[in-house]
Amino acid sequence: MAATGLRFRPGTVFPSHAANPSTQPYHHCSPQRMHAAKGRCRLKAQSSNGRPQISASSFRDVVIDGRQSEDGAPEQGGATVSITVVGASGDLAKKKIFPALFALFYEDCLPEHFTVFGYARSKMSDEELRNMISLTLTCRIDQRENCSDKMEQFLKRCFYQSGQYNSEEGFSELDRKLREKEAGKLPNRLFYLSIPPNIFVDVVRSASRTASSSSGWTRFIVEKPFGRDSESSGELTRSLKKYLDEEQIFRIDHYLGKELVENLSVLRFSNLVFEPLWSRNYIRNVQLIFSEDFGTEGRGGYFDNYGIIRDIMQNHLLQILALFAMETPVSLAAEDIRNEKVKVLRSMRKLRLDDVVVGQYKGHSKGGKSYPAYVDDPTVPSGSITPTFAAAAVFIDNARWDGVPFLMKAGKALHTRRAEIRVQFRRVPGNLYRRNIGADLDKATNELVLRVQPDEAIYLKINNKVPGLGMRLDSSELNLLYSERYRREIPDAYERLLLDAMEGERRLFIRSDELDAAWAIFTPVLRELEERRVAPELYPYGSRGPVGAHYLAANYNVRWGDISSDT
Numbered sequence: 001m002a003a004t005g006l007r008f009r010p011g012t013v014f015p016s017h018a019a020n021p022s023t024q025p026y027h028h029c030s031p032q033r034m035h036a037a038k039g040r041c042r043l044k045a046q047s048s049n050g051r052p053q054i055s056a057s058s059f060r061d062v063v064i065d066g067r068q069s070e071d072g073a074p075e076q077g078g079a080t081v082s083i084t085v086v087g088a089s090g091d092l093a094k095k096k097i098f099p100a101l102f103a104l105f106y107e108d109c110l111p112e113h114f115t116v117f118g119y120a121r122s123k124m125s126d127e128e129l130r131n132m133i134s135l136t137l138t139c140r141i142d143q144r145e146n147c148s149d150k151m152e153q154f155l156k157r158c159f160y161q162s163g164q165y166n167s168e169e170g171f172s173e174l175d176r177k178l179r180e181k182e183a184g185k186l187p188n189r190l191f192y193l194s195i196p197p198n199i200f201v202d203v204v205r206s207a208s209r210t211a212s213s214s215s216g217w218t219r220f221i222v223e224k225p226f227g228r229d230s231e232s233s234g235e236l237t238r239s240l241k242k243y244l245d246e247e248q249i250f251r252i253d254h255y256l257g258k259e260l261v262e263n264l265s266v267l268r269f270s271n272l273v274f275e276p277l278w279s280r281n282y283i284r285n286v287q288l289i290f291s292e293d294f295g296t297e298g299r300g301g302y303f304d305n306y307g308i309i310r311d312i313m314q315n316h317l318l319q320i321l322a323l324f325a326m327e328t329p330v331s332l333a334a335e336d337i338r339n340e341k342v343k344v345l346r347s348m349r350k351l352r353l354d355d356v357v358v359g360q361y362k363g364h365s366k367g368g369k370s371y372p373a374y375v376d377d378p379t380v381p382s383g384s385i386t387p388t389f390a391a392a393a394v395f396i397d398n399a400r401w402d403g404v405p406f407l408m409k410a411g412k413a414l415h416t417r418r419a420e421i422r423v424q425f426r427r428v429p430g431n432l433y434r435r436n437i438g439a440d441l442d443k444a445t446n447e448l449v450l451r452v453q454p455d456e457a458i459y460l461k462i463n464n465k466v467p468g469l470g471m472r473l474d475s476s477e478l479n480l481l482y483s484e485r486y487r488r489e490i491p492d493a494y495e496r497l498l499l500d501a502m503e504g505e506r507r508l509f510i511r512s513d514e515l516d517a518a519w520a521i522f523t524p525v526l527r528e529l530e531e532r533r534v535a536p537e538l539y540p541y542g543s544r545g546p547v548g549a550h551y552l553a554a555n556y557n558v559r560w561g562d563i564s565s566d567t
């Protein structure tokens with residue numbers, strides 16, 4: 001396989017190469033497989049914008065004989081990357097970022113010379129940070145061979161700096177320690193802002209002034225929420241751009257790092273059977289569904305200021321929609337893809353209040369167990385009307401999608417945890433088998449389901465003849481269940497995105513014009529919901545959500561796919 005310019009990740013092979021051990025997807029890292037994995041993680045030579053970059057591969061290439069000093073810091077020569085997790089004491093850092101960094105290290109996807117720093121106000125020694133990280137290692141790696149050895153090696157590369165978020169002294173001290181670890185190598189620095197949004201700008205101001213790399217790149221991964229509406233988002237962008245170029249800002253939407261979402265474009269653009277059907281001519285409606293079987297437990301304080309529309313719909317579901325509906329990009333380069341996504345978003349109608357249903361979960365007892373209401377959370381103001389559930393019908397006013405309802409549904413404390421994309425096709429015109437199907441022809445239409453999580457799968461519902469002498473049809477599934485088809489584990493979204501940020505690959509990060517277009521769709525309705533104090537429909541914790549969602553779908557002659565079947 002040609003390597004230059006292409007991105008090879010562990011497992012990016014076609015089955016026809018399976019006989020060649022050097023290209024086999026590796027499942028777990030035996031020494032031989034580790035060697036193969038190194039190759040696959042490291043072959044990328046250019047970032048999507050075509051600029052030469054100090055990619056992970058370059059580290060390995062430049063430092064041919066790189067050695068570590070006692071404390072794990074790299075020695076002279078070559079390049080290095082320092083990853084500073086700002087807000088290191090927080091929930092996301094512990095739950096996702098450190099485990100993802102360790103998984104990348106374990107898979108040999110990090111550069112030869114790297115250092116991880118935690119930064120937060122909490123007082124902690126390096127040892128305490130290491131202890132914290134090791135205790136919260138609940139990643140996919142923890143059952144693997146050599147995990148504890150690798151963990152020890154990883155922890156040696158982790159350090160901590162305590163400081164205020166608006167303090168140039170704190171970040172100057174960090175800069176001093178970073179320089180020490182960089183030990184004269186070409187320094188590249190990645191800051192991950194895993195902090196509440198009200199301090200994003202403080203951190204960027206202080207860190208960019210005092211802790212930017214002197215000669216390598218400096219990048220900032222910015223977590224959501226990117227504002228509450230068009231105005232605050234615009235303000236945030238303007239403030240960040242006082243200190244950073246757009247090129248340095250990596251706005252993360254972790255749904256874009258999920259395997260099935262990444263696969264959406266492959267499915268569409270590399271299979272002849274799908275793309276010709278991908279329009280209003282054959283597709284009746286598209287459904288984007290997110291549900292969680294737990295409430296806002298522990299995050300109520302943050303959540304109450306945002307609500308489910310801002311937490312899930314305006315970003316995760318809308319990003320999936322844009323990828324789903326975009327025209328074929330000129331190439332797979334980040335700017336080509338983001339150009340197409342922004343065109344779709346700009347073609348969308350502003351969401352109307354009549355096309356939205358909001359809900360909030362209420363307390364519920366079942367089987368002797370009681371489940372709290374949203375407003376029982378002590379961090380939620382009493383009498384809050386913040387929606388924990390929303391359903392919406394959105395439309396793309398362009399030639400491809402004119403009149404096709406895109407239905408979104410997102411909720412917390414529902415009966416199941418699931419994220420999926422459902423594509424319901426039109427009925428077969430003049431269907432020869434209509435007698436066998438019955439009166440409701442819409443029930444017998446094809447449905448393509450991409451289950452993003454859990455149990456990743458792609459399946460297509462088709463009408464099929466039940467074997468036998470008669471002519472009875474049923475709805476059956478052509479099912480690609482990932483756990484059966486692929487032996488390898490699916491990486492966490494944060495692994496992919498962290499690696500991308502280090503490689504300067506922006507394809508899965510949100511550009512500022514995409515963000516503006518996304519807020520333009522939702523801001524008017526969010527304002528109206530708040531100004532009119534629209535009361536959410538209450539639904540019991542653990543239920544399927546408000547019935548209003550069914551009426552909304554029925555207005556467009558749609559049945560929710562996740563309700564009508566349970567598959």
Ligand SMILES: NC(=O)C1=CN([C@@H]2O[C@H](COP(=O)(O)OP(=O)(O)OC[C@H]3O[C@@H](n4cnc5c(N)ncnc54)[C@H](OP(=O)(O)O)[C@@H]3O)[C@@H](O)[C@H]2O)C=CC1
Nearest residue numbers: 087089090091092093120121122194195196197223224225
């Ligand atoms: N947690 C999650 O599942 C997800 C989080 N996010 C986003 O990631 C970011 C981080 O989230 P999360 O880790 O949950 O946040 P936390 O509330 O855990 O905050 C992270 C750290 O920031 C510091 N901090 C907290 N509140 C304040 C404050 N008011 N002023 C100054 N510092 C504060 C604390 O560190 P210290 O006191 O030590 O300085 C804390 O450990 C947020 O933007 C969030 O929206 C996005 C998706 C999912």
Ligand SMILES: O=C1O[C@H](COP(=O)(O)O)[C@@H](O)[C@H](O)[C@H]1O
Nearest residue numbers: 224254292299311312316419453
């Ligand atoms: O961004 C967010 O996502 C999580 C759900 O992420 P998942 O990868 O576990 O599906 C959600 O719980 C949280 O409220 C939201 O802020």
